[in-house]
Amino acid sequence: MGKPTGFLEFNREIGENRDPKERLKDYDEFHNRLPLENQCIQGARCMDCGVPFCQSGVLFSGMVSGCPLHNLIPEWNDLIYRGKWDLAYERLRKTNPFPEFTGRVCPAPCEAGCTLGLNAPSVTIKENERAIIDTAFENGKVIANPPQKRTGKKVAIIGSGPAGLAAADTLNKCGHKVTVYERNDRIGGLLMYGIPNMKLDKNIILRRVSLMAEEGVKFITNANVGENYNAREIIDEYDAVILATGASQPRDLKAEGRENAKGIYFAVDFLKANTKSLLDSNLKDENYISAKDKNVIVIGGGDTGTDCVATSLRHGCKSLVQFEIMEKPSSERKEDNPWPEWPKTLKIDYGQEEFKAVYGKDPREYLTTVTDIYKDSGGNIESVDTVNVKWEKDEHGKFLLTYVENSKKNWKADLLLIAMGFIGSESYIKDAFRVEFDERGNIKAEFGDFKTNIPKVFVVGDARRGQSLVVTAINEGINAAIRIDKFLRK
Template identity: 55%
Template sequence: MGKPTGFKEIARQVPRDRDPLLRILDWNEFHEHMPEEELRSQGARCMDCGVPFCHTGDLMANMAAGCPINNLIPEWNDLVYRGRWKDALHRLHKTNNFPEFTGRVCPAPCEGSCCLAVNEPAVTIKNIECAIVDHGFEHCWIVPEPPEERTGKKIAVVGSGPAGLAAAAQLNKVGHLVTVYERDDRIGGLLMYGIPNMKLQKTEVVDRRIKLLQEEGITFVTNTEIGKDIPADKLKADFDAVVLATGSTRPRDLPLPGRDLNGIHFAMDFLRPNTKSLLDSGLKDGNFINAKDKHVIVIGGGDTGNDCLGTSMRHGCKSLVNFEIVEQPPHERASNNPWPQWPRIFRVDYGHEEGAAKFGKDPREFCVSTVEFIDDGNGNIKSLKACQVDWRQVTEGGPPFTPIQGTEKEYPADLVFLALGFLGPENGPAEQLGVDVRAGHGGMSWFKAEHEKYTTNVDNVFVAGDCRRGQSLIVWAINEGRGCAREVDRHLMGTTDLP
């Protein structure tokens, strides 16, 4: 704790964002960088608490509290304050394989559990983390570190999202030969095609790390779907262990009257082709759903819904509305949401800010339920009907809310994007391998394995990430990938030095 009174003397500051009306004209990252002196000053706000809840990494009220990968936050905050950036980078990489990803797209549960956040704005942990790793790349401190010896053991990782990449990085580090299979044409999973470029730049950030992993000895195989292009059994025969890290990719649908009309799409069917077209041709090939001059409605909030807002804004949509069926969160913690739980408070993300700047108000409408999609007479959507709901009244035998009579309203709509979450992984590889599936309610399912063990009912087959735990945060995916690598190494070698 380099400055004992720092938290009393220094106010929280975060990087300034580019003007929303200017940044919607391009696909570049919307954050600006803070000067080094300001970053060091923000590091001085860390109190080096006796019990630093920021890096405890637990579940409270079914939400992350603290950092799931147990980042050594007070240590590198202090090192940044002292100007010891290289030492801070070393401490950061001890627990996090990809801080340039988490520092950009993680919602920062660490900040929600910061002890200073009991009654003051939290330390800017996420921003400092991102600055540390960016500083490392700028000064060429981050270089390939291939293992000195190889064990001869071969491992196949199916899926190249954050869980698969973390597992591959850790297993390669201890000398195993790792091959990562990805069905898309680029490595990265949702890091590549699920998160828009303005939040996470692909060439400058994602590809940079992939190149490092390749130079460290990991083999990447793209355009290859396990279970289709290669039988899953062949992996089991050719490798000493198989790790399934296929993510949670089955979207939740909204089966209402008119659902089959043209113009209604799952969010990922909008976001994924947009990023691919952007990378392939700068959107010149037209191989994406274009929201230009369209009335756009996004159903569902969260990061995916917000990304649909930001992408539609950059296309030049005519209007933009975002339906959230839940009540608007309070601006401060409610009494039933105490620290150090994740604070369920009202937040304004980049897409909301851009929508407000362009159209004069936040695009979100809360307590709204869609009733039906309306046909233009030619099989296309022209509008949708929605109503308000009351969460104080439970529908008997139905949802925990009641539609309010007389509140139905028709909204113009040329495009509707469904951002309602995901039901679990696609079961192809697991079925071919005979891996047990754990069923949930409403059609949800996941590959069956115990947290911290990651073993399945099939010898030498492990699972990690969203395909095991369900749709979650990038830090939980990295946590699971690292943990799975530890257990694979233990299984193959009898013991392990992996954390």
Template identity: 55%
Template sequence: MGKPTGFLEFVRTTNPMRPEEERVKDWDEVYILRDEQTCREQGARCMDCGVPFCHRGEMMEGGASGCPINNLIPEWNDLVFRNRWKEALDRLHHTNNFPEFTGRVCPAPCEAGCVLSINEPAVTIHDNERTIIDKGFENGWVVPEPPEIRTDKTVAVVGSGPAGLACAAQLNKAGHNVTVYERADRIGGLLMYGIPNMKLDKAVVQRRVDILAAEGIEFKTGIEVGKDIAASELQKQYDAVVLTTGATKPRNLPVEGRDLKGVHFAMEFLGANTKSLLDSKLEDGNYISAQGKKVIVIGGGDTGTDCVGTSLRHGCEKVTQLEILPRPEADRNRVSNPWPQWPANLKTDYGQQEAIKLQGEDPRNFSVMTQKFEGDADGNLVAIHTVEVEWVDRAPKAIAGTEKRTEADLVLLAMGFLGPEDPVAEQLGLERDPRSNYKADHEVYKTNVDGVFAAGDSRRGQSLIVWAINEGRGAAREVDTYLMGDTVLP
């Protein structure tokens, strides 16, 4: 603890965002880094608590508290304050394979567990993490480190999202020969095609993929396991198979008019936009454009926010966001939602901020349920019919007299995901849990099929990137034990 009074002397200062009217004109990242002196001061705010809840990583009342990958936060905060950046990077990489991802898109459950946040704003752990790794790349400290010794064991990892990449990276460190299969044309899974460029620049993803490839991991793109190659065939070819396919089955909205032209799943919209942006800077037209349209986004999570931000960058006429749940309280309720639980208060993310600036009002409407979609004679969406609801016994109940018709040209369904798609599980005879995820225990990751493991969203359900990394690392440890009888992995 370099400065015992740091938390008394310095106020919380986060990485600033570019002005809304500037950033909606491009696809560059919305955040910019603080100056180095400010970063060091923010590191000094860390209290070096006797019990640092920030890195314990537990689920409490349905939300994460503390870092699921147990980042050594007090240690690298102190090193930042002391201007020992390379050592801070070493400590950060000790528990996190990809801090450049979590430092950009993780919602920071570590800060929810920060002891300082009991009565003061939390330490800027998330921003400190990004600064450390970005400084590491800037100074050339992040380089390929291939293993010195190879085993003769082979592992197939199916899916190249954060769980798959973390698992592959760890198994490769242990000397195994790892091949990652990805059905898309680029490696990264949701990091590449699920998160828009303004939150996570794809050059950042590709930079890490290039390092992993230089370390000896083989990547195969454009191959859909379960379709282009049978999952059972992989089982024959490799000593172990790890399924990190993600929870890619979107939650549908089966109401009247769902099949109208103009109603799309959010990932159809976001994924195609990113691909077109990378392929041609959107010049090929191979994406769903919101330009000049009245857009309705159904769903209030991160994916919904990304749909709002993307629609604004297309130049939509107006974007509205609907959420069936009640509006959260402005401030944390310290009785029903005490520290160190995840704070369930209202949060206004980058997309809502941009809509407020450009449209003059918050795009979000809470406690609203969709009743039907209205179309014209040609099957084109023209309007959405909604009703306000109240929650009775944890179920939404329509409020009579609050029915509303709203004109709409484009509706984006961002209501979450239900689990992995079916072919792989069917071909391997995998057991599924009640939520249709691959059945395997956390910290064990073994499925009912010998030599087949599952991790990430496909095992635990839709979750955070940092949990995916946790599971990918854990699965690698168990696979290493399965192959070698013991493990060198944490």
């Protein structure tokens, strides 16, 4: 695969990020592609490794390694090395309906499983994927291809995130008539409003949605099933219903003074309002939660926390700090985290890179948690107290959180953003569809079956499994569609 000696001859090269101080002036995508001739060379680094873990998508120590979609990575790496971009696209689209999404926002578990990564920098699989699909669009190879025959069966999909879109795309190709209901004013779910424009340009989503509409998928926006649309009527109208509503119930902060405090928002609300205002008016309507001239605190060190950092910097915040309750990862793999496990190493993402360019340091404070929130007479947040924490194992080997004595510290705060993840589906879904929830707060169904306790109602993606990756949600959407297609053809 690729050039037999390519991994010995060529170094890993990825496209450059735009200059941090320049990109802070806009919301355009911050990452640039390599020239195609350079990307071809990166395809040459793919080894004939015998066991391509990159496309395995298996769990090691509870963490995914390799592509959950089982992309035919060595094959299209070989093709781009040979300059056969059209054939590379044909191989890529066999497994991934939306490579323009994953090529931008996926954390690349494929690269974590790359055999070359055992003792050298892994192949640039993610960037190779993005180059293939972007080149295919540029060359006019991605066109609408509606099914030639229809089955007469109708499917409703509630939610238009990556799982819902993948299920819609697959079922439509099977010939079923698919209608997607989305509660927001634009299609895309978390792709549209959960990920900032500088990571995923919304025109990329709209382009794909337009293609799906040409192929026969019907989209209905501002349709919050369970509130302004009757769930029972939809179940009665369609031959199958898929719940792809996501795990959109955010985890809240437990701290003294949290109740009724003004100036505290969940990250998803902060990011959604900013993107909507950006798309509606380029922020001129000022209908968003502004961080301008404010002391901002972000709680949570994951991707969403990073997005809050980057967005707050673009608003022109006065100061910013990001709290992470876990310890700072090491820069290299530890002995208990061997290849091909997901590498638990320090990640400097685009938001931290931008903060460092402005302030000269990383915004993250590790092993830190907020204990108290202080408000003024009007209920507006003024400051917070934090303490340092440590993780210690009990006699059963379970990690327990304890506070470090005499570590209390006070921080000014005008805006506090909670990016602590999600705890499951929103409760009104349960009431509207009468579906059972599991002990984790997700809609109950088994992978591979996807059936809920309600006849002909299925569930996919984060709504079933909890918060996960975009690529995992796409995988679930495809697998559920295959299962539902069999159900409809009985």
